[in-house]
Amino acid sequence: MDGFWTSLDFGVVWRFRYAFLNGLGITLFLSAVGLFGGVLLGGFIAIGTFAHSRWITVPLRGFVEFMRSTPLLMQAIWVQFALPALLGFSLIPIQSALLALTLNVGAYASEIIRAGIAGIGKGQLEAARALALPTPLVWTKVLLPQAFRIVLPPLTGMAISTIKASAILSILAINDLMRVATRINGFTFRPVELFTAAALIFFLVGLLVSQLGYWAERRWRVVSS
Amino acid sequence: MEGGLFMSFNLNVLVGNSSALVAGLLLTCLATLLALMVGIIGAVILQVLRSYPSLISRGLTEAYICFFRTTPEMVLIFWAYFCMPIALGWQVSGLAAGSVTLGLVAAAYLAEILRSGIESVPKGQIEAGQSLGLHKFPLWYRIILPQAVTVMVAPFINYLTELIKNTTLLAAIGVGELAFVAYNMGAQTFRYFEFITAIGIGYFALIFPISMLAHYLEQRKLRVVHA
Numbered sequence: 001m002d003g004f005w006t007s008l009d010f011g012v013v014w015r016f017r018y019a020f021l022n023g024l025g026i027t028l029f030l031s032a033v034g035l036f037g038g039v040l041l042g043g044f045i046a047i048g049t050f051a052h053s054r055w056i057t058v059p060l061r062g063f064v065e066f067m068r069s070t071p072l073l074m075q076a077i078w079v080q081f082a083l084p085a086l087l088g089f090s091l092i093p094i095q096s097a098l099l100a101l102t103l104n105v106g107a108y109a110s111e112i113i114r115a116g117i118a119g120i121g122k123g124q125l126e127a128a129r130a131l132a133l134p135t136p137l138v139w140t141k142v143l144l145p146q147a148f149r150i151v152l153p154p155l156t157g158m159a160i161s162t163i164k165a166s167a168i169l170s171i172l173a174i175n176d177l178m179r180v181a182t183r184i185n186g187f188t189f190r191p192v193e194l195f196t197a198a199a200l201i202f203f204l205v206g207l208l209v210s211q212l213g214y215w216a217e218r219r220w221r222v223v224s225s
Numbered sequence: 226m227e228g229g230l231f232m233s234f235n236l237n238v239l240v241g242n243s244s245a246l247v248a249g250l251l252l253t254c255l256a257t258l259l260a261l262m263v264g265i266i267g268a269v270i271l272q273v274l275r276s277y278p279s280l281i282s283r284g285l286t287e288a289y290i291c292f293f294r295t296t297p298e299m300v301l302i303f304w305a306y307f308c309m310p311i312a313l314g315w316q317v318s319g320l321a322a323g324s325v326t327l328g329l330v331a332a333a334y335l336a337e338i339l340r341s342g343i344e345s346v347p348k349g350q351i352e353a354g355q356s357l358g359l360h361k362f363p364l365w366y367r368i369i370l371p372q373a374v375t376v377m378v379a380p381f382i383n384y385l386t387e388l389i390k391n392t393t394l395l396a397a398i399g400v401g402e403l404a405f406v407a408y409n410m411g412a413q414t415f416r417y418f419e420f421i422t423a424i425g426i427g428y429f430a431l432i433f434p435i436s437m438l439a440h441y442l443e444q445r446k447l448r449v450v451h452a
Binding site for chain 1: 292295296297298299300303304307308311312386389390391393394397407408411417418421422424425428429432436
């Protein structure tokens with residue numbers, strides 16, 4: 001045990017700091033695109049599930065339930081290895097990763113946004129209709145701004161889950177933070193230092209995001225009247 | 226191409242390798258159970274430590290929960306798998322390292338569920354029990370826990386589905402669970418489409434009914450509360 005502590009040399013992390021920064025950049029890129037695309041997709045799905053036609057709602061519900069009931073790792077290898085059989089061409093790993101992450105986040109985000117829209121009082125919708133607002137304006141001026149405040153706290157959680165999920169995508173050979181640590185370990189054999197550093201960086205990024213979320217919550221707090 | 230694909234969907238390759246897939250499924254279940262056990266025990270310990278009046282024990286449990294909920298499971302699993310042999314001096318199997326790590330993460334999430342359940346019991350119930358002269362033990366298992374459990378069941382089952390999905394991460398450290406088997410079979414036969422689609426349907430068939438059960442229990446609880 002004593003030998004363990006004295007054998008640690010965190011200099012290896014500093015030596016490969018640029019590789020780590022690169023990996024962090026790719027992790028943040030994956031997470032940001034996944035979150036942004038996912039929330040956008042989730043918003044469309046959420047609005048779609050309020051449609052009157054079953055031809056729209058049932059496939060959307062089916063998609064959401066399927067994505068929520070299957071693991072992201074499986075979805076990622078499906079997009080990378082099985083989808084080419086359908087498409088006739090392959091995606092490069094980063095495209096597969098972004099596609100899988102966006103679809104996955106979109107399914108979860110649609111549930112959050114759906115709950116947010118459903119959480120707005122019925123009177124708001126009726127009032128907007130009574131004022132004869134056209135449907136696009138009902139969404140952009142009445143429902144979505146209110147839903148935004150309701151969904152902000154769960155979306156912060158969603159953002160942290162997305163960062164955590166992006167680490168899973170390293171299995172597609174994407175040089176994100178996770179895989180950078182694995183690869184450097186492959187020739188330096190310093191797993192304790194490297195994985196501890198990777199875990200701490202992920203943790204700090206997550207903390208930062210949750211602080212940003214609290215800040216945004218306070219910033220756009222609903223002033224009850 | 227599409228028509229050709231569906232025509233060529235090779236069911237035989239799945240049937241021929243079904244025993245390997247079943248073995249993978251069993252390992253998935255085993256990892257889930259191991260992680261669940263570690264998670265439940267860990268959650269109870271965390272909750273007990275958190276309820277101590279000491280600032281240190283409360284701060285440490287909150288820090289534990291925050292860390293394990295914010296850090297990706299993938300990194301933690303790699304950490305456990307590669308660093309434990311160095312720290313402890315003996316080799317750990319991927320299954321043990323991975324399941325215990327998932328269990329430690331589960332403990333953080335389950336502790337939060339435990340707390341929300343206990344806090345949902347109205348203070349008056351505890352005070353009424355105390356004023357009737359109930360001792361700590363009957364107060365817990367007659368008054369607090371039965372009410373807390375009804376609140377906790379649905380989120381607990383929901384977390385179970387998360388846990389099953391997380392066991393796929395063990396594939397990354399070479400544990401032969403379902404996703405790992407399907408990927409390897411796909412690589413051997415060049416039939417990725419069949420294998421990965423099949424386990425996709427398999428995971429859905431396993432997880433969707435569980436989350437439906439959680440949903441049903443939640444709805445029923447709401448009805449009881451409103452009745």
